[in-house]
Amino acid sequence: MSSQPQKPGRGYIPISTQYNEESSAESPLSANTPLRADTYHVTPHDGTLIIHKDGHSYTYSYGPKGIPGLFHNSFALACAVFASLGGLTFGYDQGVIANVLVMPDFLQRWPITPLQKGLMTAMLELGALLGALTAGTFADRISRRQSIIIACFVFCLGSSMQFGAQKLWHLILGRAVGGLGVGALSMLSPLYMAEISPPEVRGSLMALEQFAIVLGAVLGFWTGFFSRSLPGSASWRTPLGIQIIPGIFLAFGSIFLPPSPRLLVAQGRYDEARNSLARLRRRNPSEAESDPLVQIELLEMRSEVLLMERAFGTTVKESGIRAEIRTWGRLFSKKYRDRTFIGVLMMFFQQWSGINALLYYGPTLVQSIGLQGDKVTLMVSGGIGIVQFFAVLPAILYIDRLGRKPLLRWGSAVMCFAHLAIAVLVRLYEDDWSAHVGAAWTAVGCVYLFTAAYGTSYGPIGWILPSEVFPISVRSKGVSLSTASNWFNNFLIGLVTPLMMEQSASVTFITFSTACFLGYFWSTYRVPETGNVPLEEIDAVFSSSVGAEDSELKDQIEREIGLHDLIADIGAESSLDEHE
Numbered sequence: 001m002s003s004q005p006q007k008p009g010r011g012y013i014p015i016s017t018q019y020n021e022e023s024s025a026e027s028p029l030s031a032n033t034p035l036r037a038d039t040y041h042v043t044p045h046d047g048t049l050i051i052h053k054d055g056h057s058y059t060y061s062y063g064p065k066g067i068p069g070l071f072h073n074s075f076a077l078a079c080a081v082f083a084s085l086g087g088l089t090f091g092y093d094q095g096v097i098a099n100v101l102v103m104p105d106f107l108q109r110w111p112i113t114p115l116q117k118g119l120m121t122a123m124l125e126l127g128a129l130l131g132a133l134t135a136g137t138f139a140d141r142i143s144r145r146q147s148i149i150i151a152c153f154v155f156c157l158g159s160s161m162q163f164g165a166q167k168l169w170h171l172i173l174g175r176a177v178g179g180l181g182v183g184a185l186s187m188l189s190p191l192y193m194a195e196i197s198p199p200e201v202r203g204s205l206m207a208l209e210q211f212a213i214v215l216g217a218v219l220g221f222w223t224g225f226f227s228r229s230l231p232g233s234a235s236w237r238t239p240l241g242i243q244i245i246p247g248i249f250l251a252f253g254s255i256f257l258p259p260s261p262r263l264l265v266a267q268g269r270y271d272e273a274r275n276s277l278a279r280l281r282r283r284n285p286s287e288a289e290s291d292p293l294v295q296i297e298l299l300e301m302r303s304e305v306l307l308m309e310r311a312f313g314t315t316v317k318e319s320g321i322r323a324e325i326r327t328w329g330r331l332f333s334k335k336y337r338d339r340t341f342i343g344v345l346m347m348f349f350q351q352w353s354g355i356n357a358l359l360y361y362g363p364t365l366v367q368s369i370g371l372q373g374d375k376v377t378l379m380v381s382g383g384i385g386i387v388q389f390f391a392v393l394p395a396i397l398y399i400d401r402l403g404r405k406p407l408l409r410w411g412s413a414v415m416c417f418a419h420l421a422i423a424v425l426v427r428l429y430e431d432d433w434s435a436h437v438g439a440a441w442t443a444v445g446c447v448y449l450f451t452a453a454y455g456t457s458y459g460p461i462g463w464i465l466p467s468e469v470f471p472i473s474v475r476s477k478g479v480s481l482s483t484a485s486n487w488f489n490n491f492l493i494g495l496v497t498p499l500m501m502e503q504s505a506s507v508t509f510i511t512f513s514t515a516c517f518l519g520y521f522w523s524t525y526r527v528p529e530t531g532n533v534p535l536e537e538i539d540a541v542f543s544s545s546v547g548a549e550d551s552e553l554k555d556q557i558e559r560e561i562g563l564h565d566l567i568a569d570i571g572a573e574s575s576l577d578e579h580e
C-alpha cells in the first residue's frame, strides 16, 4: 500500500466518517494522540481515506450518499435544483420546436421548405455553440452567478423575439439569440453545480442538470402537443412564450444563490469564499471560522490554486487577450490534453449515441419502422422524452454509489445492442411492416430500451464528467469546450441524419451502434473514475497527474497554508471532545 502522505479531505472527520467495523482497534480519529504522528493516504479512485497507526489500518469513507446524502446537504441541493433551470430552458426548446414546425397556423403563415425547417433547429444550435464557447470567459472574469444572470437575459430576449415574431426572419434571429443564452446556460449551470457540491453527492446533484433537460423536453413537447388546438397563432406563440418564465425566474433567483467558493478562492477573496461555503454547508459565519469541515475544504481549494500558480504559472486572475489565448492553449498542453479529450469525447459519444436523431427525427424514424399516423408518431417521440425522464431518476440516486464508469460501460453495451437489433429488424422487414407488426413493435421496444440505457448513463454523465475533470485554472474553458462539442455534434447529427436515413435506415442505426461500441471501449480504457473524489484531488486519477516533484511542492504548500496543522489539531480536538 502506498503511504504517500496526503491530507484527508472534507467528510473524513469524525462526524461524517464511518469507522471500519472490522478493525478491533480504536479509531485513531478518536484516540488521544493527535493525527500528526500518523501516516495516511487517500486512494485516488474512490476517495477513501486510509490511516495507518500502531500496526492497524483504518478506513474512512465520505458522508452519506444518495437520498440521505441529499438530505444532509439540503441547501446545496436546493441551489443545484435552482441552477439546473438552465438545463430546463434547453430541453423545453427541444420539446417544443418539433411540434411548432408542424402546426397548421405556422405552416400557413410561413410555408417553410425542409431546408428552412432544418435552419430553424440549426440556428439555435449554432447560437448555443457560440454561447457555450464564450460563457467560460465571462464565468472567470465576472462570476459564475452573474454570467448566469446575463445568459438568462439573452435567452429571454431571444424567446421574446420568437414569441412575437411577425416575419420568418424574426423567428430565425430569435432562435439564434435565444441559442446564445441556452448554450451559455448549458455550460454555466453544470460548472456552478460542480463547484458548490460536496464530493459525496456531487454526481447526484449534477445529474439534476440532465433531469432538468429532460423535464424541459417533456414539458415542451406536451405543451406544444396540446396547444396545437388553440386558435390561430396562439397555437405556436403560447408554447414559445412560456419558456420566458423559467428564464426570468432563474435570472432573479440567481441573485440569491451563494457564489462559487472555488472561484472566490481562485480570485484571492478568502473571506467571501468562507462565507459562501458556510452557507452551502449550512453553517453561520461565526461557526464557519472554527468549523473544521469548512476550513479543510477551503484550504484544499487554496492549496490547489497555489499549486497551479507555482508549478504551472496558471491562474484565473489573468486577463487580456494574450492570457485568454494562453488558457485556451493550455487545454491542449501535455498536462491537460487527456482531460480535454475526456470532456470533448464525452459529449461526442453522448451525441453519437444517436439520442437526438431519435428526438428530431423520431416521427420519421418511427414511420420507417412501420408505424403510421400523426398522433402515433408524436406520441412515440413524446414517449422517448418520458422514458429519458424516468431513466435519469436512478442515476440521480445511485451515481455516487455506483460510479460514473460502470454506468457508462453498461450504458454503451445496451445502447449498442438496441441499435443493432433495430438495424436488423429494419433490414429484414422494412418493405413490408404491415405483415410484421410484431417486429415493428419489437423495434419500437428497442428504441425505448436504448433511451432507458442512454438516460441512466451517457445522458446525465455527459453533463457531469466534463465539469469534474479540469482543475480550477482551466475549468471554465474546459467545460466551455466540452459543451461546445455537445452542440457541434448535435448540429452535425441534425445535418447528416436525414441524409443517412435517405440512404438507408438500417445503416443509420448501424452507425449509431458502432459509435456506442467504440464508446464502450473508450469508457473502459480511457475514462477515470471521478466519483467521490474531491475536485481538488481529481488530478491524482489522471496519468498526467502531478509528478513526484509537484507532490512535494503540494505537500509544502499544504504545510505553508496550515492544512496539515489543521488536521493535526482536529485530531487533537476531536479526541478531547470524545473524552470530555
Ligand SMILES: O[C@H]1[C@H](O)[C@@H](O)[C@H](O)[C@@H](O)[C@H]1O
Binding pocket: 094, 210, 213, 214, 217, 350, 355, 356, 359, 388, 458, 459, 460, 462, 486, 490
Ligand atoms: O443530455 C441531453 C439530453 O439527453 C437531450 O435529450 C438531448 O437532446 C441532448 O442533446 C443531450 O445533451
